[in-house]
Amino acid sequence: MLDVGGILNSCSVAVLTLGIIWLVCQIYQTIVRFHYFNQLPGEPSFSWLFGNLHKLPSTGERRLEYGYQNVTDINSKFSRFWFTPFRPDITVYHPETVKVILKSSAPKARGYGTVYEHAMPWIGNGLIVSNGATWARARRLLTPAFHFDILKNYVSVYNTAADTLVEKLDKLAESGESFDLCPLMTLCTLEIILKCAMSYDTDIQREGQNPYAKATRELAAAWFERNRQPWFWSDFIFKWTSKGKRFLQNCDFVHQVAEEIINKRRDQLNKEGLPSKRHLDFLDILLSARDEDGKPMTDLEIRNEVDTFLFAGHDTTATAAPWIVYCLAKNPECQTKVQDEIDSVLEGRDSDCIMWSDISKLNYLALCIKEAMRLYPPAPFLQRRLNEDVTIEGHKIPAGNIINIAIVHLHRNPDVWDQPHDFIPERFLSTNLKDKDSFSFIPFSAGSRNCIGQNFALNEEKVLIARLLRRYFFKIPADVPPPKRIPQAVLHSENGVWFQIQKRKK
Numbered sequence: 001m002l003d004v005g006g007i008l009n010s011c012s013v014a015v016l017t018l019g020i021i022w023l024v025c026q027i028y029q030t031i032v033r034f035h036y037f038n039q040l041p042g043e044p045s046f047s048w049l050f051g052n053l054h055k056l057p058s059t060g061e062r063r064l065e066y067g068y069q070n071v072t073d074i075n076s077k078f079s080r081f082w083f084t085p086f087r088p089d090i091t092v093y094h095p096e097t098v099k100v101i102l103k104s105s106a107p108k109a110r111g112y113g114t115v116y117e118h119a120m121p122w123i124g125n126g127l128i129v130s131n132g133a134t135w136a137r138a139r140r141l142l143t144p145a146f147h148f149d150i151l152k153n154y155v156s157v158y159n160t161a162a163d164t165l166v167e168k169l170d171k172l173a174e175s176g177e178s179f180d181l182c183p184l185m186t187l188c189t190l191e192i193i194l195k196c197a198m199s200y201d202t203d204i205q206r207e208g209q210n211p212y213a214k215a216t217r218e219l220a221a222a223w224f225e226r227n228r229q230p231w232f233w234s235d236f237i238f239k240w241t242s243k244g245k246r247f248l249q250n251c252d253f254v255h256q257v258a259e260e261i262i263n264k265r266r267d268q269l270n271k272e273g274l275p276s277k278r279h280l281d282f283l284d285i286l287l288s289a290r291d292e293d294g295k296p297m298t299d300l301e302i303r304n305e306v307d308t309f310l311f312a313g314h315d316t317t318a319t320a321a322p323w324i325v326y327c328l329a330k331n332p333e334c335q336t337k338v339q340d341e342i343d344s345v346l347e348g349r350d351s352d353c354i355m356w357s358d359i360s361k362l363n364y365l366a367l368c369i370k371e372a373m374r375l376y377p378p379a380p381f382l383q384r385r386l387n388e389d390v391t392i393e394g395h396k397i398p399a400g401n402i403i404n405i406a407i408v409h410l411h412r413n414p415d416v417w418d419q420p421h422d423f424i425p426e427r428f429l430s431t432n433l434k435d436k437d438s439f440s441f442i443p444f445s446a447g448s449r450n451c452i453g454q455n456f457a458l459n460e461e462k463v464l465i466a467r468l469l470r471r472y473f474f475k476i477p478a479d480v481p482p483p484k485r486i487p488q489a490v491l492h493s494e495n496g497v498w499f500q501i502q503k504r505k506k
C-alpha cells in the first residue's frame with residue numbers, strides 16, 4: 001500500500017532541506033558581497049541597521065561637504081556607500097570613472113528605491129525617466145523641436161520675458177532693498193517655457209506667486225528627500241504619510257494644469273489644423289505624432305512629456321541664473337568685463353534687446369556661464385543601474401548595482417581642476433582646455449542621454465543674464481548670509497540667492 005504520510009514527510013524534509021540550502025547560499029552570497037564591497041574605498045563605519053546612511057548629514061551643504069570628503073580624503077575617482085545594509089551604491093566623480101558609466105548602456109535607475117522611480121507619480125515615463133524603446137521613440141520624435149531654426153524664434157520670447165523682469169527689478173534698484181533673485185527667475189523661466197514649448201501665453205511674472213511653480217518646487221524637494229529615506233521607499237507606506245499625501249496632491253495639481261494646456265491646444269488643432277503661420281512647437285509635435293502604423297501617442301504619454309518639459313525646462317534654468325549672477329557679483333572684475341562686452345555688442349543701438357546674431361559674440365559671458373555651472377551644476381547628481389558588469393578602477397561592479405554620478409563633485413575634483421573652488425572663467429578658453437578630458441565638465445550630462453534642451457537653456461541664460469548686466473550692477477548685500485546649496489533634483493539654494501542692484505549709467 002502507498003505510504004502517503006511517509007511520502008509527504010519525505011517531501012517536507014526535501015523542501016525544508018532545499019530551503020535551508022537556499023538560505024545558507026543567500027547568507028553566504030550576502031557575506032561574500034558584503035566583504036567585496038566593504039573593501040572598496042568608502043565610508044568605514046558600517047551599521048547593520050542603516051548601512052552608511054546614519055553618516056549622511058541631514059542638511060544640504062553639510063551633505064555635500066560629506067560627499068566631497070570622499071573625493072579629497074578617500075578616493076579621487078569613486079567610492080562606495082551602503083545606502084542600506086544591502087545596497088552598496090557606487091558614486092563616481094572623476095572623468096575616467098564617469099566616462100565608463102555614461103559611455104556604457106546602463107539605463108536610468110528604475111525599480112525599488114531608485115531616484116527615477118520616485119519621480120514616476122509626477123513625470124511618469126516621460127523622456128527623463130524612460131528607458132529603451134519608449135525613450136528612443138520619444139527622443140527621436142522631440143529632437144526636431146530643438147533644431148537651431150526653431151531655437152532662433154525663441155530669442156524674442158526671452159527678451160519679452162526679460163522686459164517684464166527688468167520692470168520689476170527697476171523698482172528694487174530704486175529702493176535699494178536686498179532681494180532674492182530665485183523666485184523672480186522661476187516665474188520668468190516658467191513664462192518662457194510655456195510660451196516656447198506650448199505657445200501658451202501667460203503673464204505669470206506680473207501675477208506674482210504662481211501655484212504651478214510652487215507645486216513644482218515642492219515636488220522636486222520631496223522627490224529628492226525621499227531618495228535618502230529608505231523608510232519612505234515603499235509606495236504603500238509613502239502614500240499614507242503626510243509628505244506622501246502632499247506629494248500626490250501636488251502631482252494631481254500639476255497634472256491638471258498640463259491637461260488643461262493639452263486640451264486647449266487639441267481643440268484648437270481639431271478646429272484649425274496644424275499652424276501654418278508659426279513653427280511647430282513641442283506640443284504640436286506631441287499631438288500630431290503618429291507611429292508607423294498611424295497610432296497617435298496616448299493621452300498619458302503626452303501628459304508625461306508635458307510634465308517632464310515644464311519641470312526640466314524651467315527649474316533648471318531658473319536655478320542656474322541666480323548662481324551665475326552670484327559668481328559675477330562675488331567677482332566684480334569679471335562682472336565689469338562681461339558688461340564691457342555687452343556694451344560693445346549693443347553699441348549704437350536704442351534697444352537693449354539681445355538678438356540671435358549677438359549671442360555668439362558674447363564670448364566672455366559664455367566662459368562665465370560655464371564656470372558658474374562648473375561650481376554650481378544645476379543637475380548635481382544622476383543615477384544609473386548597471387545592466388552588465390563594468391570595471392571601475394580595476395574593480396568589477398556587477399550588473400544590477402546602482403551608480404551615482406556626482407557632477408557636483410566631479411566639477412570640483414582637485415585632481416581635475418586647479419583651484420577648484422575659485423571662479424576663473426578663463427579656464428574654459430579653448431587653449432586651456434586642450435588637455436582636459438571632455439568628461440571633466442558635464443553640466444548637461446553626456447552621451448545618448450544628454451540634455452535635449454541644452455542649446456535652448458544656454459541661449460536663454462545668455463539673453464537673460466546679458467539683459468540684467470546691461471542694466472544693473474549686482475552686489476552681494478552685507479546683511480544676508482551666503483547662499484547654502486541644497487542638492488535636490490536641481491541644485492537650489494536653501495536660503496535663496498540675495499542681491500542689491502544699482503542701475504548702470506550708459
Ligand code: HEM
Pocket residue numbers: 127128139308309312313314316317320377378379382383442443444445448449450451452453454456457
Ligand atoms: C541650465 C539648464 C539645464 C541643465 C543644467 C540641464 C541638465 C540636464 C542633465 C544633466 C540631464 C541628464 C539627466 C539624467 O541623466 O538623468 C538632462 C536631461 C534632460 N533635460 Fe535638461 N538641463 C537644462 C535645461 C533643460 C531645458 C531648458 C529643457 C527643456 C526645454 C531640458 C529638458 C531635458 C530633458 C527632457 C532631459 C532628458 C533627456 C533624455 O534622457 O533623453 N533641460 N538635463
